[in-house]
Amino acid sequence: MRTESIEIVLVNTTHPGNIGGVARAMKNMGLSRLCLVAPKQFPDPQAVWRAASAIDLLEQARVVSTLDEAVADSQFIVGTSARDRRIPWPLLDPRGCAARIGEHTDAGERVSILFGREDRGLTNDELKRCNLHLHIPSAPEYSSLNLAMAVQIVCYEVRMLAVADSLPAEADAQWDTPFATAANMERFYAHLEETLTDIEFLDPAAPRQLMPRLRRLYSRVRLDEMELNILRGILTATQQWVARAGSRAQPAKTDDGET
Incomplete structure (x- = not known):
């Protein structure tokens, strides 16, 4: 024009x-x-x-x-x-x-x-x-x-x-970080399910539709590799806190083996 x-x-x-x-x-x-x-x-x-x-x-x-x-x-x-x-x-x-x-x-x-x-x-x-x-x-x-x-x-x-x-052909054409690969997303979902189980938010015996709904949520958002690393870092830190809390909750033992 x-x-x-x-x-x-x-x-x-x-x-x-x-x-x-x-x-x-x-x-x-x-x-x-x-x-x-x-x-x-x-x-x-x-x-x-x-x-x-x-x-x-x-x-x-x-x-x-x-x-x-x-x-x-x-x-x-x-x-x-x-x-x-x-x-x-x-x-x-x-x-x-x-x-x-x-x-x-x-x-x-x-x-x-x-x-x-x-x-x-x-x-x-x-x-x-x-x-x-x-x-x-x-x-x-x-x-x-x-x-x-x-x-x-x-x-x-x-x-x-x-x-x-x-104009860019797509809204994400000039994104600063590559989007997460399918393989990395599957590792994230496995890590997420494991962490939710650790904090007792997810009951493996009765998972209902929690993981499918979370998959739908993250699929709709489309994470890039940096965002995925941040989320996995949060999951790892959460697991570490759970492990430390569990060790503090264990009763101390005396030399003769009694608590």
Whole structure:
């Protein structure tokens, strides 16, 4: 995905702090092109304060008077919408929308993502200008999203697609220690069963399902070799304490063999 081809367009933003929050959200996710359509109050110290380390995006932002100016060079326009429309329109969630945006940027096209006013979003006429509508499926009990939050969600999905090739294929791909082998895990289970018997937690005559359940627990966790060594060290120390406690409990003998 060519993120440099994507522009975030804010239409008639009321609160300057939201503009700063949007700039910060964009920079967090690697986007840099911001366009402001007739903002109510900009430039403004609140925008600068909320932008934190993304002030450069505010300084480089395009400020235009109309939506026509904002999207004149765009070849694919996405409009965010929180409401159902009487006329069905192509509609996707942020993840699906990011995939579509990627297709267009990879083809060398310029993409605009429109976000409307804080109180009422984009108008029907503005949404008609869009090739695709984007809806964030928030909880129906409280569906209102802050403008910067909505931009963050969309930019995150764009970012995830842009860096997909550099992410590890599995969560454990960069683990610092090799995972335990099957043979070492079997030695651990034998050691664990022996120790549980020593401390009288496990009754060999009536083991029930204790060991199978512990096997399921550790199989679900997936121990690495270092973690396995730590656990076996704990088991060994436990056995040593049991042995010492047992020797102290033995009655002392006199020279004539009586206690």
